Amino acid sequence: MLRMSKSEVRWAVNIAKWKPCGVDWAKALSLIQENEQERICRFTFKRDAKASLVGRLMLHKLIRETLKIPNEVIHFERTEKGKPFLPKLALPFHFNVSHQGAYTVVAASSSTELLGVDVMRIDVERFEEEAKLQDFFYTMRRQFTGREWTNIRNGDRKEQLKNFYRHWCLKESYVKAVGVGIGMNLLSLDFNVSQPLTGIVTSTLLEINGKLEDSWKFEEQLLDEEHCVCVALKSGNSVPQPFQLVQLDDLLLPCTELPSHNQWAADFEAKEEEPQIWR
Numbered sequence: 001m002l003r004m005s006k007s008e009v010r011w012a013v014n015i016a017k018w019k020p021c022g023v024d025w026a027k028a029l030s031l032i033q034e035n036e037q038e039r040i041c042r043f044t045f046k047r048d049a050k051a052s053l054v055g056r057l058m059l060h061k062l063i064r065e066t067l068k069i070p071n072e073v074i075h076f077e078r079t080e081k082g083k084p085f086l087p088k089l090a091l092p093f094h095f096n097v098s099h100q101g102a103y104t105v106v107a108a109s110s111s112t113e114l115l116g117v118d119v120m121r122i123d124v125e126r127f128e129e130e131a132k133l134q135d136f137f138y139t140m141r142r143q144f145t146g147r148e149w150t151n152i153r154n155g156d157r158k159e160q161l162k163n164f165y166r167h168w169c170l171k172e173s174y175v176k177a178v179g180v181g182i183g184m185n186l187l188s189l190d191f192n193v194s195q196p197l198t199g200i201v202t203s204t205l206l207e208i209n210g211k212l213e214d215s216w217k218f219e220e221q222l223l224d225e226e227h228c229v230c231v232a233l234k235s236g237n238s239v240p241q242p243f244q245l246v247q248l249d250d251l252l253l254p255c256t257e258l259p260s261h262n263q264w265a266a267d268f269e270a271k272e273e274e275p276q277i278w279r
Helices: 022-029 034-041 046-067 130-143 146-152 157-178 248-252 263-270
Strands: 008-014 094-100 103-109 114-121 189-192 205-208 216-224 227-234
Touching: 008 046, 022 034, 022 046, 022 248, 022 263, 034 046, 034 263, 046 094, 046 103, 046 248, 094 157, 103 114, 103 227, 114 157, 130 157, 146 157, 146 189, 157 189, 157 216, 157 227
Parallel strands: 094 114
Antiparallel strands: 008 103, 094 103, 114 227, 189 205, 216 227
């Protein structure tokens, strides 16, 4: 059974490997509250619906095991910016969820003031042509400082893309931690990356508008060769943790199922897995 280790959780689920039939999908969906069921069912593609549902199931398991409460009493609400919270339960930790590419991840800590997590797929296949890569970098140029661009443009095409998504992951983890959303000026965030992304990297520093923010710590690591993840933490004394790969069965059992709807299975079966991208 998965437990919080030293008040820290770093969980990842490979949603690309989950291929539920309609019945299995409906069973998993029945484990969360009705308004969240409706939100997830509005996704057009299976990939996005699975990512969102798995994130919610991970949070349910985290809260059940921490507070020792039954699944059916866990009821989330959302802030104006869409961040989930539990209005009637006092949690001994901060948590955050992210999904992109093949993974959904959850990070939680009881020893920090703020926490954000972000996962990014290092999309090398999308930029096999040099012209596409240069156009992409040109479009994104205003989101990064001169120092960051120097780090990003170091190495061959694959290494540059890895550097780019690493820096983007850093920025998104911070933005999610502070809860600013799209109103944040990303150019004000200047990350000083000094180590290659091997193991768990905690040496990256953040300056905001030229001022070193030494109360912030960033845990960077690779989930695999195609996905990087970063946890942003403010203050506290959390110990860096490797992300633990979680199997879906660990999220589903044992649970008390909430009321379900028969139409869910048919609706899910009718969805495409993901959008068809013409290159």
